[in-house]
Amino acid sequence: MENVGGDGGLQRLQEAFVEHRGDEYAEYSQWLGVTEFDLHAFDLDEMNQRLKKIPPVYRKVYEANQQPSEAMIRYIQRI
Incomplete structure (x- = not known):
């Protein structure tokens, strides 16, 4: 924003x-x-949880050259 x-x-x-x-x-x-x-739909608890989990996902993809799993993709896209 x-x-x-x-x-x-x-x-x-x-x-x-x-x-x-x-x-x-x-x-x-x-x-x-x-x-x-x-x-007003912002959920602080959800965002704090995402901030803990998403950086390791990107690290695996960009630094370790691993393909993201379906679960990782769903988590990033909030599906």
Whole structure:
């Protein structure tokens, strides 16, 4: 979210998704690749867990040249 334009940009992004219409919604939706966005959906516990597990996955792939397992891919993609 660091490229959205600070606090004001983040507020405009949230408002565009709440309204689900207009050019801003279309631009943000295309930029993020999502049709729904809710800042309040952030789960601190989930993010802390992901921050523990994801770096080792990337280390295996990029430093040890291992193919990611299906489980790794699903975890990264939150499937």
